[in-house]
Amino acid sequence: MRMDLVLELSDTPGQLVSSLLPFKELGANLVTVIHQRDYKNENGKIPVQITVKGEKENLEKIIESIEEMGIRILKVNGSLKTVKLSTILIGHVIDTDVRDTVDQLNAMDNVTVTTMEVKFNNEEKSSGLITVEMALGLRNQVLNKINEIAASKDLLVINEI
Amino acid sequence: MKDLKLCIMGFGAVGQGLAKVVSLKRESIKQDYGVNLKIVSVADSSTSAICEDGLDEDKLINIKEETGKVGNYPEYGSNISGLDVLDACDFDVLMEATPTNIKDAEPARSLTLKAFDMGKDVVTSNKGHLALDFKELMDSAKKNNVLFKFEASVGGTMPIINLAQETLPANDIKSIVGILNGTTNYILSRMTSEGTSYENTLKESQQLGIAETDPTQDVMGIDAACKTVILANALLGIPATYDDVKVKGISEITSEAISLAGKEGYLIKLIAEISPNNLEVSPRLVRKGSVYDINGTLNMANLKTDLSGDVTVMGIGAGSVETAAAMLTDLIHVIREKY
Numbered sequence: 001m002r003m004d005l006v007l008e009l010s011d012t013p014g015q016l017v018s019s020l021l022p023f024k025e026l027g028a029n030l031v032t033v034i035h036q037r038d039y040k041n042e043n044g045k046i047p048v049q050i051t052v053k054g055e056k057e058n059l060e061k062i063i064e065s066i067e068e069m070g071i072r073i074l075k076v077n078g079s080l081k082t083v084k085l086s087t088i089l090i091g092h093v094i095d096t097d098v099r100d101t102v103d104q105l106n107a108m109d110n111v112t113v114t115t116m117e118v119k120f121n122n123e124e125k126s127s128g129l130i131t132v133e134m135a136l137g138l139r140n141q142v143l144n145k146i147n148e149i150a151a152s153k154d155l156l157v158i159n160e161i
Numbered sequence: 162m163k164d165l166k167l168c169i170m171g172f173g174a175v176g177q178g179l180a181k182v183v184s185l186k187r188e189s190i191k192q193d194y195g196v197n198l199k200i201v202s203v204a205d206s207s208t209s210a211i212c213e214d215g216l217d218e219d220k221l222i223n224i225k226e227e228t229g230k231v232g233n234y235p236e237y238g239s240n241i242s243g244l245d246v247l248d249a250c251d252f253d254v255l256m257e258a259t260p261t262n263i264k265d266a267e268p269a270r271s272l273t274l275k276a277f278d279m280g281k282d283v284v285t286s287n288k289g290h291l292a293l294d295f296k297e298l299m300d301s302a303k304k305n306n307v308l309f310k311f312e313a314s315v316g317g318t319m320p321i322i323n324l325a326q327e328t329l330p331a332n333d334i335k336s337i338v339g340i341l342n343g344t345t346n347y348i349l350s351r352m353t354s355e356g357t358s359y360e361n362t363l364k365e366s367q368q369l370g371i372a373e374t375d376p377t378q379d380v381m382g383i384d385a386a387c388k389t390v391i392l393a394n395a396l397l398g399i400p401a402t403y404d405d406v407k408v409k410g411i412s413e414i415t416s417e418a419i420s421l422a423g424k425e426g427y428l429i430k431l432i433a434e435i436s437p438n439n440l441e442v443s444p445r446l447v448r449k450g451s452v453y454d455i456n457g458t459l460n461m462a463n464l465k466t467d468l469s470g471d472v473t474v475m476g477i478g479a480g481s482v483e484t485a486a487a488m489l490t491d492l493i494h495v496i497r498e499k500y
Contacts, residue, residue: 086425086446088418117424119417121358127418129425156413158422158429160446161338161453 002031003059005050006075007066008041008137016048022065028054043109047074063136072137081136084114086129087146088158093118093128096153101130104149110135111142163500165196166213167492168252170272171259172205172231175286175313177222178485179256184218186489194496204246208232209239211250243268247275254495256488257285263383263403266290273298277305282499284491286313286484292387292403295394308498310491311395315388316341316460318483319476323490325396325464332466334396336436339462340455341388343478344372344379345411345431349444350456353419353428359412371458381410382431382442389433389440396464401440409443422446428454 009015016035023030031051040046052059066073073081093101102113115131134142143159150157167183169176183198191197199215208230210216216237224238225231232238241249255276259269270290274297276283283302285291290298291314302309312322316339325334340346344366351362363380366372378384386406393399411431422429427446430453434441447453452473455461460478463471477483 086422086427088422088429088446090413090415090418117421119415119421121415121417125413125415127415127421129421131425156409156444158414158418158444158446160427161432161434 001056001059002051002053004075004077005052005063005073007048007050008045008072008074009048010045011037011040019048019066019069019071022062022069023050023052026054026058026061026065028052028058028062045072067137067139070137070140072135074135076136080110082133083136083139084131084133085139085142086115086131086160089128089130089150089155090158091125091153091155093126093155096155098128101149101153105130105132105142105145108134108138108142108145110138162191162195162197164199165254165496165500166199166201166250166252167254167256168202168247168250169200169256169258170204170246170268171257172203172221172225173258173260174481175258175484175488176203176205176256177225178481178483179258179488180218180221181482182485182489190493190496194493194500196496196500198492201252202246202250203231203234204242205231207240207242209241209246209249210234210237211239211241211246212237213250244271244275247272247279252281254492255281255283256492257283257287258485258488259287261287261289261378261384261387263289263292263378263387266293270294270298273309274301277301277307277309280305280307282308282310282495284310284313284488284495286311286488288314288384288387288391291394292390295390295402296400308495310494311391312491313484313487315391316462316474316476317343317478317480318487319460319462319474319478320487320490321392321462321464321474322395323494324472324474327494329464329466329469329472332468335465335467336434337392337396337462337464338432338434338453340430340453340460341433341462341478342379342382342385342431343458343460344376345382345385346455346460346478347371347458348380349411349414349419349429349431352414352416353423354456356416356420358416359414380412382408383410385431385433385442389435389442392433392435393440397435397437399435399437399440405440407439407441407443411444414444423449
């Protein structure tokens, strides 16, 4: 099976080589690697196009490994790759400006809040479910942002494992 | 036949369970290992029963149940307590089952160090001294050339420490993620199945004897955090102590949060995460149907290894006979190695 990927690398020595390690470790064959240091995205990062051949299962593992390395994957087979992440917040979810919570997340590149559902009990505290859709590779950034918002608003965060 | 003389310190649920399992398994241990188990001294917080020829297990349990003090044991009861018990009668292995103390680790810490200095092997179910002074205890055991076994301190009867050390020694353990506290798992399971509030479910658990009258250690995540420290040190080689763990309990979890999670296919569990860059006990979302989807007082742990991939264990995380069984297993390891 063949797969086209577009990764986003920072312009520091060794980035390209280390991003290619998962391909070697999982025994996939590189067909092309296009890396133009002169061309940068708005955020100063370099997009790298990779075409690779291998077993379907291994290609999926490669995506996981690259993500674990904190490298953002912009596209898989031509389409923008997104994943969902759910989190629960408990505390004064509404009173601490729920609008601002959603806005702060939406302000991140390639991150969209798709669900924000709040339930109340008889006490003053409420519980909120946030579901975020985001580009591959952003998981840790989004989790950090959620933790940061929760800490500043004294909310308990329940994140996925 | 060789006698193996046991000193049991602490005679609550686990200590009594130990007397029970020693009595149940004495004959089979005789047959398998040619060793006769003899309980020569037993102490609770203020009294003891001491007899070099061995005490009767049933009598010990009955006296404790009826009078509240093991010192009322006929003929051999005494007011000797604490460290003095170790000097009062010769023994081979200290079975240490005093209550966990997370403030200063006593009396477990002093008892254990004294036994090491006397050249005695120690089996423990205690978490306090391991969570606060792991390195000091290991160093002392090594210096005195004695064995120190603590399987019962994590996950009750669920094998995890021996599993990693004895069964999977070819592997490096990269991380462990698990449910290490049965009381909180019970409370969260009931809140999920019944839709009840935290307060009411806690009350119900206390009536059933699953949660203690003072549930702080369980519900605030302290118990799971102690276990996190023990696993970090023993299985991942991380020299952590209690203060290195980020701890959040379950007391703020609402039934609304649980139902919101359920809609998206998640459950809320109190999860312990042990990895080189994160030591944490906190409520987390886990997928329904995943390995973390276990109910009631069960414990589980998922070990990520470098060669064997993921290995998952599950078992009964507490209980008198169950925890004592883990201690007896450790004792058998000592017998295999030394007797």
